[in-house]
Amino acid sequence: MINALTHSVNGAVRVIGLNEEIKTKICLVGDNNVGKTSLIRRFVLDTFDDKYTSTIGTKVTKKEVTVKKDNGREINLSMLIWDIMGQKGFRELLRESYFYGAEGAICVCDLTNRESLEELKYWIKSMESITGHIPMIFIGNKSDLRDRITVTNQDIEKVATSYGAPSMITSAKTGEGVESAFMRLASMLTSRK
């Protein structure tokens, strides 16, 4: 890697050279138990655990991805994926440090829990008070729990569209849609690069 130039924009470090590498911070938001940690674990480690261990505070995981642009160019993106405990009481407490410098967000609801979709607007409000409007995608997780699903694709799409964002259905358990969801956001984050 030849680093021709390094500069920082909004806390994100851009290294521009023959191989471009861009570092970007993304945040997952959503209530407790919706599957934020499980989605990150599936994307980064390709594993799943049925046991529920609530996240304490926040946690950062790094994943390097390559985004192929339509013009054939490849961009290496180093994603700093931030995870937060979904307990509402902590949202305001952790807000500034968690959201500061975030360039993209994955808004997660649980397909078996309607309230978790309604709550996303409060998460987004809290986030945007720090970040302003940033690219985001909506995820309806736990698609494998077929007979317990109470939230439809259309319900999620409606909320997502009101923010001008795409929506996707995932299962951290089976892996359905997980890689495409993270890569979709990665692609959105490099759209002007």
Ligand SMILES: Nc1nc2c(ncn2[C@@H]2O[C@H](COP(=O)(O)OP(=O)(O)OP(=O)(O)O)[C@@H](O)[C@H]2O)c(=O)[nH]1
């Ligand atoms: N069946 C099924 N269970 C899931 C899925 N994703 C997560 N779970 C389960 O749901 C529970 C909560 O998952 P977590 O990933 O810990 O949820 P979280 O959003 O990180 O929760 P907090 O850290 O408390 O905010 C765990 O028991 C997971 O095994 C999924 O896609 N399908």
Ligand SMILES: [Mg+2]
């Ligand atoms: Mg968690």
